[in-house]
Amino acid sequence: MTRQPRRLSAHRNLAVEGEHLPKRPLWLCRRCGHPWPCGSARLALVAEYRDMPVSLFLYLASCLHEAIDDLHRLNPSVTGNAADMFDRFLGWPTRHRRLRAAAGDAASPPNS
Secondary structure, three states: OOOOOOOOOOOOOOOOOOOOOEEOOOOEEOOOOOEOOOHHHHHHHHHHOOOOHHHHHHHHHHHHHHHHHHHHHHOHHHOOOHHHHHHHHHHHHHHHHHHHHHHHHHHOOOOO
16 A cells, blocks of 8 residues: 655645644744744655656645745735745755755765
8 A cells, every 4th residue: 555645735734743733824834833834844744756757846836836925915015025936945955955966966975
């Protein structure tokens, strides 16, 4: 039987104790109050989607779209610029994958 990953849903109304989920429409972490995805949420997402990187990007892209809508509806003048929003939701997994790949390359023995 294949284990289905437990999805950290941006649509969930109640956070399970210990989970770093977004509080909408502010898009702050329900647990620590930092902009979501906070560091702990990022670690949980990377672990949860470790074998499904495309699914992680699709999930975060949908969160980005919803966050832009929510934040713009709250206060259009302070939604943030597109580059910052993109980096907040989609830039970090790209950096994480590059760092992980570089670490894997450094750990592998050189070809003889």
